[in-house]
Amino acid sequence: MRIRTSADYMDSLKQLSPVIYYQGAVIDDVTTHPGTAPHVRSAAMTYALAAMEEYQDLATAVSHLTGNTISRFTHIHQSTGDLVKKIKLLRVLGQKTGTCFQRCVGLDGLNAVYSVAYEIDQKNGTDYFERFKKWLIHVQDENVMVVGAMTDPKGDRSRGPEHQSDPDQYVHISEHRSDGIVIRGAKLHMTGAVNSHEILVMPTTAMSEASKKYAVVCALPVDAPGVTMIFGRQANDSRRDLRETIDVGNPSFGAVGGEAVIVFDDVFVPREHVFMDGEYDFTGSLVYRFAAHHRANYGACKTGLMDVLTGAVAYLSQAQGAAGGSHVKDKITEMIHLSETLYSSSVACSAEGCSTPSGAFMVDTMLANVCKHNVTRFHFEVARLAVDLAGGFIATLPSEHDLRSEAVGHLVRKYFQGVDAIPVDDRIRIGRLIEAMTGGTAMVESMHGAGSPQAQRIMILREGRLDEKISLAKSLVGIPGKTAGR
Amino acid sequence: MRIRTSADYMDSLKQLSPVIYYQGAVIDDVTTHPGTAPHVRSAAMTYALAAMEEYQDLATAVSHLTGNTISRFTHIHQSTGDLVKKIKLLRVLGQKTGTCFQRCVGLDGLNAVYSVAYEIDQKNGTDYFERFKKWLIHVQDENVMVVGAMTDPKGDRSRGPEHQSDPDQYVHISEHRSDGIVIRGAKLHMTGAVNSHEILVMPTTAMSEASKKYAVVCALPVDAPGVTMIFGRQANDSRRDLRETIDVGNPSFGAVGGEAVIVFDDVFVPREHVFMDGEYDFTGSLVYRFAAHHRANYGACKTGLMDVLTGAVAYLSQAQGAAGGSHVKDKITEMIHLSETLYSSSVACSAEGCSTPSGAFMVDTMLANVCKHNVTRFHFEVARLAVDLAGGFIATLPSEHDLRSEAVGHLVRKYFQGVDAIPVDDRIRIGRLIEAMTGGTAMVESMHGAGSPQAQRIMILREGRLDEKISLAKSLVGIPGKTAGR
Amino acid sequence: MRIRTSADYMDSLKQLSPVIYYQGAVIDDVTTHPGTAPHVRSAAMTYALAAMEEYQDLATAVSHLTGNTISRFTHIHQSTGDLVKKIKLLRVLGQKTGTCFQRCVGLDGLNAVYSVAYEIDQKNGTDYFERFKKWLIHVQDENVMVVGAMTDPKGDRSRGPEHQSDPDQYVHISEHRSDGIVIRGAKLHMTGAVNSHEILVMPTTAMSEASKKYAVVCALPVDAPGVTMIFGRQANDSRRDLRETIDVGNPSFGAVGGEAVIVFDDVFVPREHVFMDGEYDFTGSLVYRFAAHHRANYGACKTGLMDVLTGAVAYLSQAQGAAGGSHVKDKITEMIHLSETLYSSSVACSAEGCSTPSGAFMVDTMLANVCKHNVTRFHFEVARLAVDLAGGFIATLPSEHDLRSEAVGHLVRKYFQGVDAIPVDDRIRIGRLIEAMTGGTAMVESMHGAGSPQAQRIMILREGRLDEKISLAKSLVGIPGKTAGR
């Protein structure tokens, strides 16, 4: 791994020159700009952990292609053991950052494209798989961060890609050249995009023959000509941008992954980095595998976040002298219960994974969908319970500026002191952490990252093997044969 | 009513000179300071509505003391009809502001103190009721805005007022003078404090004889010597403070009521404005009546907010071409169902209200507690559904500055366009409104305003008449007599 | 009222000779047959209450047609006060019987037909209203029990009445005669049918012109020639049929209303008892008004049942020495909270009722639908909590026969004794009551009586005034004009 440490990662980002806009201005250096720095630090934790003895087993793996020790975030899963270790790694990272650390989206892209490229070649005699492996070895050896770019703007949702007023609402090949392709369009909600090295473009949904030009997979550097990024707003971003410390809540690592729009304005991609070019019949598979991996992950990283939130609330209850209340204990119990319920599905879909024809391991897709679907419920309930136990003060606390002001600082300290044994500053810091982890952007991300709830419900029904279940019921009451209805 | 219109109200605030800090600096004029102006405009709506023909019946009442037409926000409820009209007024105001309009806290304080002052006098032969009526007529005739000040800091929750390390953790009488009293301490989470005219101080909980000095009710102007306010932070307050328009979400009226800490640093209150002085045995009653009225209100104003949120989500679904989906309709149905369930309890506890000895009408306390308790659940669920239907873009939208920038504004417009018929600006504005109404401060306020969930549960069990219910069950199965257990 | 007392009611039933089958045999006398007697006793409570001084105000009313004092169960609501009194009456009856007392279905039919008959006449110049009033006076003066017969079998739900393979799947007019009509078909789930005096037939859904012959409303005696009833099974009906006392749970009043299929095999109805004959354009209205009234009721009678269940569980907790546990108190609090939430909507939709053109008062339909919809959720949750607190013994208790046997009775008594102060028999009786009130039929009835959940959701969305809500949201963010989407 060329990029080994957190510092290596920072340096490597400085070598790149992506075009990034934020708040109407250009960001020159994502590692130092206050708007992006916390997100960079969070991603850097994925490098830092791999360098620590204690986490080697979780954070690194041995490449099945080169035999080299690589970051697990660039590994193609070779067993259910690999899948489970990844889950544990994600929970630890969630615990250590309290937020999104961004790199699993690239990992899931690598695994999805790897297995599908293999299957395209098997069917069509193409050479995508070899191209992809070459690029993958580069990713593994360099240990670059890849942003998996899937979600298109989609414009009018009641129409497919080919029926949009603006054809660019879905990323597509605008031109075939002898040495490569030209792509056009945009990807939204791109987690970690501004601090990644490369982009792995994938289609956003299953395509039909009519939308063949939208069936494209390819890789390109973040600073390829024609690529423009616009970094999105987050809840309370100005606290971060103004380099406040307490009121940011989680000042080191931010509230979410740091999402951006990536615009492709006729960007050239050389042939060797094109891994799908019109094979629309494989888009469904690709999207589904990516989604399943990604949904599996949410039950682990979010459990890590909930661990932090549970701890924060427990500590705040102590600070307020309320920790002994039976209803306080009961609500904390519920937070733990919901967290571990989520975690269960992450573990289960990994332990029940199976091999694809390429040898890459997939999670159990039913359980992975169930996992993410519960995130969209339980994370909100856990946040609600945290808000309940935190008390109203997280909505009315005077600002850090008041806390430090000569005029009223002593009043803030006097009247926000809880039990004697815990400093008022600690109480306020923990309050701000809870505020940051339960409000706005953080929760929206949990709802929609890795697919909105309805996307999971569709898959859960599709994979529910209803016919088999009907047979079980009929058999118990002695109804013979196959079901007659629809 | 001296203060009749929204403009009168603004003018009247300019006559006052309260000491207000925010972000480490002083606020000179709350009507123009960007941090407070939206909250002032929201409170002003309570004046504006009373001046509109259409809402006269809801927004005004006839004083039972003077026969004058007064604002309903200064009225002592004389019937269940009054209670129901108030509920309807609050829902309309919630619909028109999309946020807290602050004045019900004073109204509830007036009604609670009125009835309890009467009862103290009946028992003790004191003259609190006459004093209070005099002040009340002033409030009605002037139409001043009163902040009901109840919540003390409380320090270490495992100890009562008299066992705190710092005696000021609860507001108390620090000195009795011949012509009045001196009070000391602070009140937290004071909704509308910075743009009220007067403060009605009330105890925060039932006091015992040992905490007699904490049993104090009195009224004073917001700019009385020794009063200092510190205005609290809210989610995304800097968007508001920087006078952004779109990204604020609800730029006219703000996200919540605008809460402040009020510090009383040995403030003198003349005798004629003291309405309780040591009668600790009436504190329980006072707190409970205030709380019941206030809890009743939450089912109305929050329903108004949910009406807005439901409309916002429905419109956004249209903008995204998703309004026809069965799951979209189903979730909107659920939002309406939960809103109307809340509203039911507001109406029911009002329609089932009854008279106190003073003639002031009280809501049914069981149903009022049930009402608020459901707010702490259903508002969160409605917000969760709104976030679900809104989609991830409310967490990743580029800022207003980007939207307006020459460099990337056209890209934002291009890629956030939904259906052709709805302008991209509208989609973004509605998205930002949903962001503001579902994230952070707005939700915390719903949880804790008018009392945290556990406060309601205690009352629900206490009022549950368990012995009668046990008798019903025993009677059905033929068990004679009274219950033997505890 | 000719039938005044519970005894009068019993006698009156003996005068009738309906054709009733149950368990493959004929029931001769519903007042003494063990399968129907408890249900008769439950209905009789509606007569008994009217005869008790204490409940006169709730249980009786003054007829607006005759000025006579009548049973409220035969009254046309003349005010919101009437609607609220009805609600209170239903809760009391639920508390006193612990089950369905059946008579509100007829009451709701009377009120729905009254107002719609008036409107048909206004439009078409027919004389249904006069006919109906005549019959109504008879109902009031005699104080007969009327079964409101609405639900048709419906066969294949994906097709309308006129497209069924069997035209009898919906009740219809099979022949017009000079002096009346002949009807054919069946009604399912007919609560109280076997112990009613008369049947009020109504259409089950809104009809179109093509299904005009299904648009029929008429009244007939339960023993009219051609009418056959088949009494349905219930959970644990054999315990009742075998005249057990303890194991029945609620031996006096049964588990539900006692539902039957009513078959109309070409039954003649004289003209003066026909109140709709083909006016398909009024069927929607009729069904909707009936449903709204009926849905309003469920929040009251079921609250009465939940009061009993809460009391039962509280007493059982005492018997087991568990009443002091914080989780026990918390679950009982939740049971009360959910019960009172339900009750709120019953009260609210009544207090917010309004007059129809005929002068008959209607409940607020939105809130009535919300009310019933919550029954389909909260009654199950209350039952779940009851099962939680009751403990496993309600699923494994030896039978009453064992309790009384010489061989093992002493062992049952020894090992099911709880705290010393409460007899083991009492514990068992209360356990059996909880078993009966939480299992099977009782819960199914709560789900589907007055319409299945989806029926309410359709109405909640339809009445949600989404356009107004959209305007509220647009107005707040400054979007002008009317919505462009659909």
Place this chain on the structure above:
Amino acid sequence: MRIRTSADYMDSLKQLSPVIYYQGAVIDDVTTHPGTAPHVRSAAMTYALAAMEEYQDLATAVSHLTGNTISRFTHIHQSTGDLVKKIKLLRVLGQKTGTCFQRCVGLDGLNAVYSVAYEIDQKNGTDYFERFKKWLIHVQDENVMVVGAMTDPKGDRSRGPEHQSDPDQYVHISEHRSDGIVIRGAKLHMTGAVNSHEILVMPTTAMSEASKKYAVVCALPVDAPGVTMIFGRQANDSRRDLRETIDVGNPSFGAVGGEAVIVFDDVFVPREHVFMDGEYDFTGSLVYRFAAHHRANYGACKTGLMDVLTGAVAYLSQAQGAAGGSHVKDKITEMIHLSETLYSSSVACSAEGCSTPSGAFMVDTMLANVCKHNVTRFHFEVARLAVDLAGGFIATLPSEHDLRSEAVGHLVRKYFQGVDAIPVDDRIRIGRLIEAMTGGTAMVESMHGAGSPQAQRIMILREGRLDEKISLAKSLVGIPGKTAGR
């Protein structure tokens, strides 16, 4: 395995002569008595499956003691693979029986006692482990069915074993003899007791020194002198007892496991079958291990039941022509989602299991508790959804006797026919199956089997490692050191 097949099992039961009472009379042969026969058939399925090629891998194992192929229900888990296979076996058995098949309670007892006996010996130098292994080999070789007997009556729950008025409220050693012990007391809710071969007695809770005599583990035959069983009532048991076929719902296998009270009236147990005698300090461990294994199982067997229920509802929707409705599909999706969420925890706690000192593998105890806790919620919600989709007819269906009667059978058939393609009998049978699986006993068993909800919450909090979580939160906001509160 001596007892290999279902028929062997039946024969073996006939060799025993346990004393069993039911409905006040003696049961002579549990294999033919209608009250017990379905439960016997359900347990027999555990034998039948082991004899089928297709299920060999799941249903059998290789004994680590003898190397023989044995039933998995007598196996000591040697790996996480074993734990996962057991989970899969339980789901299949749940699918094939639609009810409890009873044998896991003995299996969990074997595994718990095995590991604890080893640890007692390690500490105290006793020989319980050798004794137990000898008995275990007998259990494995004979393939006997063992009932794990844990739950004591407990009398007054507010007092411990040694403070009960009646010392027999907890099973205890009433006498030590030279060759063994004499035990006294009773065990409640004993699943499968009447059709087991042997009883494994275990303490019901952690004992202190003062309750040392209650710390007893031993094995004895079901027909040992002094053992009396009383078989409990179930919902609708008379339908079963009267050998009805359709109305029983699940006529082959019953509604639950068939629970009984086992009374020990001074029963002698020879020393070689005593595996704990006073080692109170190991009772906590024993109970906890048994409970954890048993809680893990519930997520699997109940998922099997929910698979059946989901299939039943899906088929019924087809029969009613309703399967195409979006709300129908959505509710079925929810049923699947909840089922698979449950299943996740069963798989996860198994895959994350670990070895005890004895080599026997334990499940992850946190996830096992989480698993069972979700059963107590989700099974009820799945049942509620099933009742919703089934429609009211499962509460009002005429009986099987009516269906078959000459007088009205044709009417029942005519009016309960749904779509043409599905016979009316099938619709009724499926309706009855849903009725049986959602009402009464079946649900109570889900709530309390393997421990009531509060038992799991206590363990979830205890294992929640709150201190570590607090450290995570403090670390993120820069608070040093250890927590100061309590």
